[in-house]
Amino acid sequence: DVKVTQSSRYLVKRTGEKVFLECVQDMDHENMFWYRQDPGLGLRLIYFSYDVKMKEKGDIPEGYSVSREKKERFSLILESASTSQTSMYLCASSQGEGFAYEQYFGPGTRLTVT
Amino acid sequence: AQKVTQAQTEISVVEKEDVTLDCVYETRDTTYYLFWYKQPPSGELVFLIRRNSFDEQNEISGRYSWNFQKSTSSFNFTITASQVVDSAVYFCALSGANTGNQFYFGTGTSLTVIP
Numbered sequence: 001d002v003k004v005t006q007s008s009r010y011l012v013k014r015t016g017e018k019v020f021l022e023c024v025q026d027m028d029h030e031n032m033f034w035y036r037q038d039p040g041l042g043l044r045l046i047y048f049s050y051d052v053k054m055k056e057k058g059d060i061p062e063g064y065s066v067s068r069e070k071k072e073r074f075s076l077i078l079e080s081a082s083t084s085q086t087s088m089y090l091c092a093s094s095q096g097e098g099f100a101y102e103q104y105f106g107p108g109t110r111l112t113v114t
Numbered sequence: 115a116q117k118v119t120q121a122q123t124e125i126s127v128v129e130k131e132d133v134t135l136d137c138v139y140e141t142r143d144t145t146y147y148l149f150w151y152k153q154p155p156s157g158e159l160v161f162l163i164r165r166n167s168f169d170e171q172n173e174i175s176g177r178y179s180w181n182f183q184k185s186t187s188s189f190n191f192t193i194t195a196s197q198v199v200d201s202a203v204y205f206c207a208l209s210g211a212n213t214g215n216q217f218y219f220g221t222g223t224s225l226t227v228i229p
Contacts, residue, residue, distance in 0.1 A: 031215050040123075042205065042221040050215055058216065090159065099209040100147055100166070103217060105159040 003027070004106035006091050012112045019078040021109050023091030032074035033092040033103060034058075034066065036085075043090065049074055081113045116141050118208050120220035127196050128228050135191040135204050135223045143167075143210030148182065148189040149217070153203040165189065196227045 007022035025032065033048040035058075045058030047066040055066050063085060067075045074093075078085055088110050092103040117140040127133045139148065150162040163173060165182050173180045177194045193200050206220045 033215075033217075040221060043217075043219040045216055048215055056214065088157070092159075094215070097215075099211060099213060099215055099217075102149055102161045102164050104161065105151075107156070107158045110157075 004091055004093055004104050006089075006106040006109050008109050009107060010110050010112075012114065013078075013081050014114055015082060017078075017081050017113075019081050019111065019113075021076040021078075021089055021091075021111070023074045023076070023093075023106055024072055025074075025093040025104070026072065027093065027095070027104070028071065029093035029095045029104075030071075031094045031096075031103075032068065033094075034064075034074065034076045035090045035092065036060070037088040037090055037108070046076065081111075083113050085111065086113045087111060116143075116208055116210055116213055116216075116218040118206050118218050118220035120204075120206055120223050122223045123221070124224045124226070126226045126228060129198060130195050132192060132194050133196055133225065135193075135206075135225065137189045137191065137206030137220060139187050139189065139206070139208045141187075141208060141210050143212050145211040147209045149207040149209075150180065150189075150191050151205045151207065153205065153222070155202070159205065162191075193225075196225075198227050198229050201225060201227045 004025045034046045035043040049068040065077045091106040094101045094103045119138045146167045148165045151159045179192045181190045203222045208218045
């Protein structure tokens with residue numbers, strides 16, 4: 001079974017803090033993704049990566065950055081957290097030509113910025 | 115432009131009733147894939163099915179069935195004899211050969227099955 005794990009289920013941070021969300025997958029997938037999920041808006045893509053050290057912006061990259069130093073790990077960084085970034089963050093991975101394959105999701109991190 | 119519309123925001127049914135979740139998509143790609151995911155209260159999205167644009171055969175898996183119709187750009191999901199464990203948010207998603215690795219998700223349909 002594909003396993004995608006995220007470092008925290010719940011996180012509370014203060015405005016202005018630098019926040020790291022970690023994601024690890026164990027299936028040697030090439031592609032990894034970060035989404036945020038908000039009520040009524042569905043899932044919105046923040047960034048994705050199709051290879052180590054490669055990244056592409058998604059629909060809402062502002063205020064975020066990412067890092068992929070190893071194939072299995074994809075980190076989302078909030079440089080200076082704001083209350084508007086309070087959300088559920090979901091990590092996913094997929095194999096090969098990503099558009100043709102299902103994405104497997106982690107359990108999510110619910111981030112609250114106060 | 116790629117777009118997925120799930121017009122039903124919330125649905126409630128009584129246990130053992132059948133329920134259909136609608137998904138309408140827009141794409142200019144001739145090669146594309148459609149997906150359904152289930153998100154139970156625990157929060158983790160669970161993959162249910164993938165269908166490519168060249169395969170319009172309907173699919174049945176136990177109590178679940180999917181109806182793909184290119185003529186109406188729809189990929190609807192039916193649960194037969196619903197159970198309380200089916201209560202979840204269901205997402206439809208689209209990916210295309212010309213959209214890189216990006217998936218486009220609908221806004222989800224929240225299904226509540228009442229015992």
